[in-house]
Amino acid sequence: MKPLEIIGDGAIQRLAYMGGLTAQFWSGVRALPRIMPFLGRRGRWRTTVKQMYAIGVEALPMVAIVSACGGFILAIQSASELKRFGAIQLVIDIVVIAFTRELGPLLTAIVVSGRSGSSFSAEIGTMVVTEEIDALRTMAIDPVELVLAPKYLAALVAVPCLTIMSSAFATLAGAGFMFLNRSMTLPIFLRYAAEAIVLRDIFMGLVKSLVFATIIVHVGCMEGFRVKGGPEAVGRSATSAVVKSTFLVIFADLFITAMFYILDRS
């Protein structure tokens, strides 16, 4: 193939992928009301609650440890620089702002993508291989509504919660550092921390976490639905679910951060 053909072919494939993802996103959003408690069919929300447990509660220990470590690392690294200027209390601002705006949503997204994104694609991929998805379609049941929508709704609730926990644990780790280093007590640390952030930072973090949740669920499910062949394809789909969703999460992160930056200045 000529180089131009290769580039064109790659571009078309990626565009088609994004198109498929967008189509799936819309049908996912449209299916959401049908699975909500009170609005949707009876009993549907039970699956959602199970998914919330799997996506959120079970991921909490890992998110907590990763975020606490991350917060502590950030504090140590910035402290060694800031000490030279005698501005060590800025460590508080750095840890708190970085985690509420940026690292909390990002670390959470990476953990959720690794734990749940891969399991979504493996689960749905196996259902494709064993003809379960075909069976649903022949029963006139929409697979998006029955399989994807509960995961999406669960992630939309669980991921922001995890993000808040992530920021909280990082903040606590920062407090631990300041206590060990400067004997600063927790109430004083928290007062500084509260002064450092504004509501806008929290808002930005939550917007990000919602977008990341959307990406992880839809990429994970899409990879599952696209499985063709046998068990080997299921394994590959799990890998590419994590790779693609991590990539798209970071890309979306850049986009959202830039957008907030531009809005800030105008």
Place this chain on the structure above:
Amino acid sequence: MATPIISVRGLTVSYGEHRVLNNVDLDIQRGEVLALLGGSGSGKSTILRHIIGLERPQSGTVLVRGVDINRCSAQELKAIRRGMGVAFQGSALFSSMSVEENVELPLRELTTLADPVIEIMTYIKLAAVGLGEAGKLFPQELSGGMKKRAAVARATALDPEILVFDEPSAGLDPIVAAELDELILFFKRAFHMTVVIVTHEMASAFRIADRLAMLHNGSLITVEEKESFVASTDPRIRQFLDRVPNRIAESESVQHHLRELAGITGEQQ
């Protein structure tokens, strides 16, 4: 003759260069059992996937109860699918649900029946296939034959007019396969269902089918009553009936290839 319940006209399917189905015409009458026969790769599963509306025809039409499944609205397609029960080859039970929940699923999703009614109907369907006591088990805990029977129970949950079977006897021992044949006949007699079966098991096809259709390399070569099918003189049908193997390896080409590998050229013998 009455209007057929399923009518396939000029169905042609190709994947790339490879033509899987070649201008297939097939009518299935209300209340009959039709067995779709053919070797591996003859395109019988592809026809089945078109009849149940999983694939859209590339050319040709598929009419189910007079509705073109390629051109109907989503609502009509849903109605067609409700009137059709499909039992897949691998039974396709949802592994995260118990047998009972599997059968309940279409009732819960597509009807507004109250829970006690759903429970009763589920038990009736399971009892009809002899699984009345196995409702609480999970698909992994069932034997091959039980899985297939559970799949039949799920396929008949909404009392469909048409029951479609993909390889009912594949992977089953003769006794269990015979049980399944009886079950299919029971559904036909008791509920007057139209049954379409894809199979390569001659014994089972002759036991249950009213008419047999034979596919060969993507073309439908015959659709006949049982008796005339057995008496057929078509070599492709005879080969299938008499279990004559194809010559897998042409000795000429094997010798030629071996000679090439050994580096022997020319006509040394």
